[in-house]
Amino acid sequence: MEANRNILVLLEEELLINAAIAAVLVARSQRRGRMKKRKRRFWTRPWLMRRSLHGQYEALMSEMAMEDHTGFRNFQRIDPELFQEMLVRVSPRIRKQDTRMRRALDPGLRLAITLRYLATGDSYKSLEYGFRVANNSISKLVPEIGAPDDGGVFQDCTLRDALEKGKLGLPEPAPLPNDDQPVPYSIVADDAFQMRSWLMKPYPHRQMTRQQRIFNYRLSRARRVVENAFGILAHRFRCTLGTFEQDPKTVESIVLACCVLHNLLRSRYPTVANDLMDGEDPDTHEVIPGRWRKQEALTALEYLKGNNTTKAAKGQRDYLCSYYNNPVGSISWQNNMI
Known part of the structure; x- marks a missing residue:
């Protein structure tokens, strides 16, 4: 009886071993099947x-x-x-x-x-x-x-630093036509930027005087030249309308490429872009919108937080306001445009 029990134990162990071997063989077979079915990876599609x-x-x-x-x-x-x-x-x-x-x-x-x-x-x-x-x-x-808002970018750019330190090489202050008071040269901007003596922006729209509205009209009329330059550029090269996903150095190259191509097209085909630009009715002086304004527009700038406008900047804006409302600096139709 003892001998028979030993034989049964050996048979059970052999069966377990054989079952384990069979399981391993089945797993290997299945793995080979999956590898055969796996698609070949191409160097290129x-x-x-x-x-x-x-x-x-x-x-x-x-x-x-x-x-x-x-x-x-x-x-x-x-x-x-x-x-x-x-x-x-x-x-x-x-x-x-x-x-x-x-x-x-x-x-x-x-x-x-x-x-x-x-x-x-x-x-x-x-x-x-x-x-x-x-x-x-x-x-x-x-x-x-070939991201922060534009005003915020300007706050940290080298151009602003050079303007602040007087290292940009701008001409010396000079009198306006028919005037004798030297006035600094300045960048024309909108409310997205903080005003400085070298950067003029409109008066706030609340409770403006008539003279201040005239100043805003004159500033807007000057800024329209800049709007046309950027608007036509974006009309032609629509990559500038959205958010760039590239790193800043690549974006710089892309924007410079757009500017070079824009200038090349303008010099080679000077009449082609005329209908893209804003015009002005010679009798009423109403703005005739250029074709670029009918397309998708550039994203509006976000306002900078805080108000660090200097007293010198406010004084210069007030002086320009007075000049534009004086016979020596006014234009005949400005009262009809506000």
Whole structure:
């Protein structure tokens, strides 16, 4: 009997061992099955490889360059001829070398993607689908070619520091026309900024006198020139309308690129932008809004907290107010505009 019990124990242990081995083999088999079913990871997505057939640069832009210059200009903000001229100039700087792993992007494609980003402000992911270039590549090429409110940024920028310390190189104070009192040169601003002797802003709108309303009108009339400059820039390069997601150095390059292209277009096609600008009726002097005002506008500035306006700044504003309401500094229609 004892011998039989020992045999049964051995058989039970052997069964347990065999069951454990079987479980391990089944687990290994299932793991191999999952690995076979797992999709192969591509170095690049297959549809990106068909860029030469369906990419916006290779297909769409080529068609528009031959058939529709207006469409090309709307897409890239410049004519095909100017695009080619720019490409010749920047190609040596933006051309990359091929590697054993992949071919470098064509300089024309790199320029086209950058111009399209400046024109629309589309995300890199969105540009990826149109141009069939991986968004991580676009995030690198745009800076190569190419948050606090604005008032707060101005508070901390080097321009303000230079103005405060008198190191910007502004001309010396000079008398206004038909006057003998030297007045400092100043930046024309709105309520988002804190007033200084070198930065003039309107009077608060509550309980203004007639003279103060005239000053505000004259200041607004001068500021309209600045509004047109920024408005037309944003109308052309819509990346400036939203919030930049890049680091500050990249944003600086993007904005400078927009300014350079804006000035280039203005010098090459001086009459094209005329209908974008505000006009003024020669008889009534009413403002005729430019076409840029009918589009999406720049985000309004947020007001700075606190009131650090200096006595000198208030005194200068009051002096200008008096000048604009005096016969030597007034304009004939200003009383009709308030």
